[in-house]
Amino acid sequence: MSTTRTTSLLTPPLRIGILGFGGLGQAASRVLEPKQEIAWVAAADHQGYVYHPEGLDPDRCIQTYHHQGSIGYLNPGGALSDRSIETLIQVAPGVEGYFLALPNLPNHFMADIAKQFIQSGWQGVLVDALKRTSAMELLLALQPELQAAGITYLTGCGATPGLLTAAAVVAAQSYAEIHRVQITFGVGIANWEAYRATIREDIGHLPGYTVEQARTMTDAEVAALLDQTNGLLTLEHMEHADDLMLELAGICRRDQVTVGGIVDTRNPKKPLSTNVQVTGRTFEGKLSTHTFTLGDETSMAANVCGPAFGYLKAGIQLHRRGIWGLFTAAEVMPQFVR
Ligand code: NAD
Secondary structure, three states, rough: OHHHHHHHHOOOOEEEEEOOOOOHHHHHHHHOOOOOEEEEEEEOOOEEEEEOOOOOOOOHHHHHHHHHHHHHHHHOOEOOOOOHHHHHHOOOOOOOOOEEEOOOOOOOOHHHHHHHHHOOOOOEEEEEOOOOOHHHHHHHHHHHHHHOOOOOEEOOOEEOOHHHHHHHHHHHHHHHHEEEEEEEEEEEEEOOOHHHHHHHHHHHHOOOOOHHHHHHHHHHHHHHHHHHHHEEEEEEOOOHHHHHHHHHHOOOHHHHHEEEEEEOOOOOOOOOOEEEEEEEOOOOOEEEOOOOOOOOOOOOHHHHHHHHHHHHHHHHHHHHHHEEEEOOOOOOOOOOOO
């Protein structure tokens, strides 16, 4: 035991990158700041990228992104590019893993990014916080190609899907038969502009809206819609990949999983407590419900970025053991990044 600990302390930090530097990407850089085991060395946004093998400074990166519009303006290591991800993969060969904090707009965007990585010849670990079932199905179709390319891809590693889906897998173990998994989330953010993709993708779940409509809405149109609802988005029966992940993990059928919640875009206080309820029957024939509730003080960013890096660390262990291909957050246990 003590030998293992000593070895891990002497191991150099994992060198990782963040793709997408909006709300979640910036929060991810803050989450990594105190960590010893992971060094953040690369990032890309829509207009540029930055690579610094000695590590990046979140303050400078966030300031540059806000004042100049892209981390590509950072000096040294930054460059502007309209093919920022493709170029970064080439100039940063030492990066072992990436957190994809990218918008999934259009719905096949994340699958397209995975294909880019496959074609580049890069080998390592990719982790996303993808939400839609149909988007995850596109990634599942890439499983053989990811495996052949030497990429370990962990999908659905945010909060929901992610933390809550994994919690449902653990909770299900008390039962002989699972009847229902119900995920209810409350998200509070001070302003919608801090998480544009998240809010646009949520609008895509509202009755009468499609992902494509949400993608093409201008910022003014989003603001006008939020004005009508007093800043609240109420979401029911969402197309969320928790269902597919739990079905693939053998927990229950996808139609037994429901996901919904409320997003307040004008108040960082959660409008309700995020929870997952797992209902089933024990081997003695008792019907029961386990409830796992997240602390109200924890933000969306904490509940997405923490698990994403826990899964990234787990993915790197798998990759180093030659285990490649596509996995969901419901089939791998996240590790804790120190
Ligand atoms: P955001 O809009 O704040 O930021 C997106 C970033 O991606 C920006 O920096 C943008 O420049 C960059 N980007 C866009 N296109 C790019 C491209 N082609 N190449 C490189 N960079 C590009 O996004 P956000 O609100 O932080 O959300 C990110 C994703 O996280 C969304 O897809 C959202 O649905 C997902 N999310 C998941 C969960 C979960 O629990 N699973 C929770 C919240 C958000």
